[in-house]
Amino acid sequence: MKSALLKTSKQLTLLFLFLVGTLVACKKDGGVITPSVTETAQITDVSPKNPTPGDVVTITGTGFGATATDVKVTIGDTEVTIASVTNTEIKFTIPTNLPSGTLALFVKGIAANNKDPQGGTITITPTATIVPTFTAMAPTSGKTGDLITLTGTGFNTRLSENKVFFATTTGGTVVLATVKTATATQLTVEVPANVVTGNVIITVSGTNAVAAAGFNTTFTATTTTGTGGVSVDYINATSGSLNFSKIATASKEIGAMTLDRNNNIIYYSDFTTLNQASGQNTVYKVSTDGNSTPSVLTTDSRIEKIIKVATDAAGNVYVLKYEAAPSTYSVYKISADGATVTEVNKNFSLSSSYYYFFINSANEICIRPGFKIDASGAIVNSQYDLSGLRQQDGGAFIDGGNAYLVKTSDNSNVANNASFVKWDLNAGTITNAGFGISNLFSADDPKLFSSNGVISYLKYAFDDSNNMYAMLDHTYISGQISKTWMIRKYNTTTNTSTLLGTFLIKSPSVDLNNFNSIVEFVAAKNGDMFFKANLKDIIRIKQ
Template identity: 35%
Template sequence: MKNFTPVLRIAVSCFLIVSAIISCKKDNQTNPPPAVKPVVTNVQPKDPMPGDVVTITGTGFGSIATDVKVTIGAQVVTITSVTTTEIKFTLPAGITAGDIAVAIKNVIANNTDPQKATITPKPSLVPAATITSINPTSGKVGDVVTITGTNFSATATDDVVKFNGVTATVSAATTTALTVSVPATATTGTISLSVKSAAIITGPSFTINTSTGGTGSPINYIKVLGGTATVSKIASAPAEIGAMVVDKKNNVLYYADYTVFAASHAGTVYKLKLDGSAPTPLTTDSRINTVFNLGVDATGNVIVFTGVDKQGINVNVYKVDPGTGSVTGLATNVNLGGGNYPLVVDSQGGIWNGYGQKLNTATNKFDRNATFPYTSYTSTFYQGDGIYVDNASGTDVGFVKYNLLTKNGTSTDFTLQALFKQDNADIGSNSHSLDVQSRYAIDNSENFYALYPIAGDAASFYNDYYVIRKTKNGTAAASSLLLKFTTPFNVPAYTQPRSNIGLLFQSDGAGNLYMKDNGTDIIKIIQ
């Protein structure tokens, strides 16, 4: 037995050595090197864009994707298919130029491509931009124009807009809309655009308003006496216009042809795009009639007060989608309380009858703003939650920039007396008469416009003339005369065609002004 033990040990050791050799042989047989050394004969394309399929042609590639490794420089790419003679992959974004290399089972392929195999990616093509519309189609230097289309860059500096060859400033950009200002030396002609230095495309023509005004008027009942603005009639209603509002964001004017002095006419609300389009009815819903007031919320919906009675003491409140004309009821039989003031909608959708009464839809009442500290007869909406309210005192009227939600106000540095003393030395014997005859408007740059009548023959309801001045808070009441004109806003018999039930005066975002005159006409005043 003693002699057997060494022999057994030797036998066991030999068995283990032989087993290891056999195991290694099996491993080598499981993943053997390619039988034929792989060869690359061609690579196409050599200048692909991200997303392009690249095809490598050659021999000895096998058919197992996991055996294949393709690199461009040090960058590994994922193959999509492999045969013994062809490898395909899609070029990913971010790949930089480099030599292509192929390895099959870690064996580097020979490259016999006469053009070698350097891959130089090209940048992706920018989809061609298109311009579908511009709004407005005419205006003055400095006016804001919205260009609508496709495939714009959301980075404003990538979008080069020109007005008849003159480069404009792009202040806001999305892939479908650009906001630009008419450049100082622009002339009438086409608008062009280049996105990321791509080919220039052309859009509609834009007309530059260069007339200085002050020498006459194309409207036979308005006589221009002075100023730099021009006037033109842009719409007429079938009956007396009693309410009007401008959506400054979407450049649309809405007006309704109902007044208490023609109560037999139920009236219609009209939608007038301020790009030269013809007016169209806002909705065909039969609930929208006997309209006493109009407003616009932050998303462009139109808020409408319709009279429960013909006098508008109580109203129903509706919201109208201007795109579809669909109507949503918000409140019914609401008493207007102190009167029908400018309709304002704050940023949270709160509906205000002027500065001091906010609609409570739960109670169908207007909640009075008891903390309002100013003596105000009217107000004009700016944007967001801001309004300008008048603050009458003695024989003058000042103004306060007031926030509806925070209820904070800051006085401006101009008053009506300061604005119009130069036009009428005897302006305003008391603040009430001075204020109730005036109308105000504000554009998106917070320029303030005031229309003031210079009193004439009170017995005949005529004024000698009207003056429109432009100022801005922070300029120490410096102002410019936009327009001095005569027109019969009022006549003794309210049933006559030229009657005026409340002077209506609005501004768009760019500072074009809109005024109701001759009872049924919408007048545009261009600076």
């Protein structure tokens, strides 16, 4: 009995070992024991199936897990960014410009089964197009370089997304304007060159703006003589009807400048440096009609270091030459054809820093009140009281016997205390002219006079009808890089003043602010004005 039990026990042990061996053999023969099978993700619903860009799409189902990095969703060939993942729900946002396509889901690289009864096609619905409107334009007329404000809705705050077109021919050709500022409801644009009267067209991101009912989109191109801002690309006329054109460009920076009003010829000296002792060294002439180029008046070696230029009634040119420090000067007379150069007075002393330069009807050289050189070349010096005079303004010649200067009552540059005085060129005396800077510009720049502001770059000249033309820089205007310049006409007989216009120079590197007292400003008999800008340019202003 005992041996039978032992035999049975051995048989059971062998059976167990056999089974274990069999399992081991199976493991060796079959490689790796197969683990438990992972659940394949199932999609039961996708909603919405017609989303627009920005909509959130929800995928519902099972087996998604909870780790976003394990999940990948594509629509067509584009993978979208997952916003959130739970085991039963995945959310993502439709990006801009996503094309329609079939949705596919992968969890740990394994494609999910799509059991959505409506299938997996996602059809993108484009965002509704916002149609911009065009409701107002101010002003509705103007010329090249003017700033125009366009009002409406649906504009883009990115300048490049807004396109504004003006008519350039009656045949319907249009030209793109420069958009200066942009908000959702307002565009500021600069009128382009060669405009004609016609409709203004606005497009925003490729969509044409629709004009409001009853609103006329016609812009009227104003007619002015000359070429206006077209020929002076750095000048922007901001008000008025003044017409700007470039008549000449010097080879070097312009220094002193004068106008022979009888013959309509501008004479100017140039700069080699800003140092008087080695500076202006050549005198040029150019016609005011803009149809000629500057030419050298004379090559006489004595004509150098010129700091003032003037002409007499016969067209002869006079120059004030700097000789040596501290205050030694000479005067030379040059014939209109440049052939004859005559020394008038050499190496005289001019101790005061206040000097002007006009030739009266007696051919006397008037350098300041009380100091002149007579027709024989002799100096007449009465040592006149010069306190309060502003030499840097340069003065303005009226006729053969008079000129105007600016004087301040407290010997300062405060605009409220500045008035014009009339200089009798024959007697050498000055009298109050009866009007001040405030008579001209208080309405245009109230801040200058309400806050005791100072005069900075005032220039003025006369025509042949007792009209003074005065150019003054405006005090700071918020948002502007360059100064605004104002031009006024004041009639000294009727005491009436008219604002002719305002303008600015668009690039600070060529702004008049840089040149202070050497900004030159002259006027012709007919009221045409000329000034130096951009160092080398002579600009004509027509009314």
